[in-house]
Amino acid sequence: MKKLWRLFLAFARVGVMTFGGGYAMIPILEREIVDRHGWASNEELMDYYAVGQCTPGVIAVNTATFIGYKTAGIPGGIAATLGVIFPSVVIITLIAGVLTHFADIPAVQSAFAAIRVCVCVLIFNAVLKLWKGAVKDKGALLLFLVVFVLSIFLDISPVFYVILCALAGILFTRWGVRGK
Amino acid sequence: MILLRLFWEFFKTGLFAVGGGMATLPFLYSIAERTGWFTAAQLADMIAVGESTPGPIGVNMATYVGFTTAGVPGAIIATLGLVTPSVIIILIIARVLQQFRQNKLVDAAFYGLRPCSIGLIAAAGLLVVKVAMLHTDLYFETGKLLELFNWKALALAAVLVVLTRFVKRTKKLHPIVFILGSALVGVVFAF
Known part of the structure; x- marks a missing residue:
């Protein structure tokens, strides 16, 4: 039980510190999983990450499930997964709740109109990056x-x-x- | 009932979105079109919020869409729906990791899946372009080609492409910097 709780907390920290996901997550995973808890070696971590990339779903979630399972079986996989999604659910729910109240303000609408343009560019960059490998x-x-x-x-x-x-x-x- | 439907829609997304967070985008567009739970413009805003807050973008988007659709229970159910297939698949594969990675059939399937995923993301990206940079309504009304384009938006996009791809000092910066910068530009220049 204690181990499951530690898995949950470790992956909640990974969730909090990951912005956007993908490769940005690797140094944070290394610190939590390899350095702090010793649940996997650096090489194993890269293996898990590689499998997380080539199975369906969000890579961060796949990697969390994998490490959790290797550490503490099926309950471990579930604990790690719940940990990695927990901060998102809390933070996004708060932000979404707040934003709906401000959505009608003209300045907020202007800000989001320009942010959407930025999102186009971010998607364009993501496509180019994926393109190289595929x-x-x-x-x-x-x-x-x-x-x-x-x-x-x-x-x-x-x-x-x-x-x-x-x-x-x-x-x-x-x-x-x-x-x- | 809407919760059940949310779970099912996100279960499908988690099962078929291959290649990480952005790969969920085409599925979310498909949900928007079929259910009317949220609009394409809202989805673009969700991407921005998802990129600028902690957590994997795919998970953030699921939570946001779920919350918009059915409040806090929706946020939780949509996110659980998204991760359920991952958990099931990984638990199965974890036992046969080596065989899975070296399996020729799996490798061949992914050879086809990767370009598919990119094609879907690119097409979904065009829908964001339509919302963010074109005035399609105005164009259909007046028929003037010059009025089809949102010139302010195009100018901002050009600057962002240069900053994120070509300028050495800025291209490594986190997307959140560009999102916040764009927000400021939007307010100052009244987008």
């Missing part, structure tokens, strides 16, 4: 273009694209299209 040959480029164009013009759930592209990835690899 679109390395013609097959991948084809899949990107098909998904991009179709999802602009058609009103289909993203779920279909995800399933079809997983199949396409398997077929392209089998047919030897990959890497060309």
